[in-house]
Amino acid sequence: MPTEQCLPDSLLVPFTPGSVWLAGAGPGDPGLLTLLALQGLRQADVIVHDALVGERILELASRTARLEFAGKRGGRPSAHQDDITGRLIELAKEGHRVLRLKGGDPFVFGRGGEEAQALAEEGIPFRIVPGITAGIAGPAYAGIPATHRSANQAVILATGHSLGGGPDWRALAATGAPLILYMAWKALPAIAAELTAGGLAPDTPVGVVTEATTPNQKTLVTSLGSCVADLAASGLEPPAIIVIGEVVRLRPALDWLPRHG
Numbered sequence: 454m455p456t457e458q459c460l461p462d463s464l465l466v467p468f469t470p471g472s473v474w475l476a477g478a479g480p481g482d483p484g485l486l487t488l489l490a491l492q493g494l495r496q497a498d499v500i501v502h503d504a505l506v507g508e509r510i511l512e513l514a515s516r517t518a519r520l521e522f523a524g525k526r527g528g529r530p531s532a533h534q535d536d537i538t539g540r541l542i543e544l545a546k547e548g549h550r551v552l553r554l555k556g557g558d559p560f561v562f563g564r565g566g567e568e569a570q571a572l573a574e575e576g577i578p579f580r581i582v583p584g585i586t587a588g589i590a591g592p593a594y595a596g597i598p599a600t601h602r603s604a605n606q607a608v609i610l611a612t613g614h615s616l617g618g619g620p621d622w623r624a625l626a627a628t629g630a631p632l633i634l635y636m637a638w639k640a641l642p643a644i645a646a647e648l649t650a651g652g653l654a655p656d657t658p659v660g661v662v663t664e665a666t667t668p669n670q671k672t673l674v675t676s677l678g679s680c681v682a683d684l685a686a687s688g689l690e691p692p693a694i695i696v697i698g699e700v701v702r703l704r705p706a707l708d709w710l711p712r713h714g
Contacts (some may be wrong), residue, residue: 460498464488466580467603469578470498471549472547472580473544474552474582476493476552476554477559477585477586478490478507478555478557480557481509481556485590487584488584489582494554495514497551498517498519498578499518499544500518500551500552501541501552502555502695503523503588505692506556506557507667520588521656526653541553541571541692543569545575554585557588558590561588562612562635571646573615587665588635588694591662592662593703594665595620595665595670595672596706597707598707599631599633600631601701604699607630609625611632614635614637614639625651632648632695634646634695637695641683645677645678645680648697656677658674658675658697659674659680660672661673661675661693662693662695662696671689676696
């Protein structure tokens with residue numbers, strides 16, 4: 454049923470031809486879509502989507518919408534960011550209603566800010582549609598809270614795909630705050646070594662969540678000292694969200710989807 458038939462008029466937001474919505478699709482579960490993201494799916498003429506946007510979400514698109522894949526995955530052939538941004542501009546100038554659909558949230562390691570800047574420079578109207586980032590929802594579905602009064606009052610979200618230009622891991626270790634890592638699979642050996650050198654104990658708990666919030670979600674609980682070997686032996690595959698910190702110890706009590714690992 455079209456979204457406009459499901460919502461009261463006060464919640465309907467028109468999608469203007471010649472504009473772009475930069476929307477987050479959440480981590481995978483269609484139930485975590487925002488109402489605005491769903492309206493975008495139902496109204497868009499063209500949907501430019503990432504590899505992390507699942508089929509169950511794309512099935513909610515209008516039957517007349519054209520889907521264009523613009524996924525980026527490490528180690529595989531991927532679209533260049535400049536080409537993706539250029540395509541959004543081209544489609545909007547042709548008068549289409551363009552939905553740029555990303556996994557998670559467009560402003561959390563999603564390069565949504567870069568795309569919005571480019572659209573602004575071209576004078577193209579755009580709307581930011583926040584989504585639920587995988588770094589929060591993935592661990593939540595695995596029973597790992599981002600914060601808990603007994604464990605922490607701060608949390609750090611970091612990306613691990615670029616050690617050379619990435620964060621100072623030793624400094625992050627010194628904060629004592631749990632780390633929620635995106636795109637850190639390949640760099641985990643180096644990251645774990647740096648965190649240990651920064652003062653984190655080898656028995657610091659680590660949780661690895663793959664295919665978060667989907668029926669195929671799996672969770673590995675290990676420790677900083679053994680996470681590299683345990684992950685290699687697990688048979689799991691990226692992408693994954695990796696949580697390092699005391700909040701992981703809460704999983705046995707808080708895991709509300711035990712069938713998922």
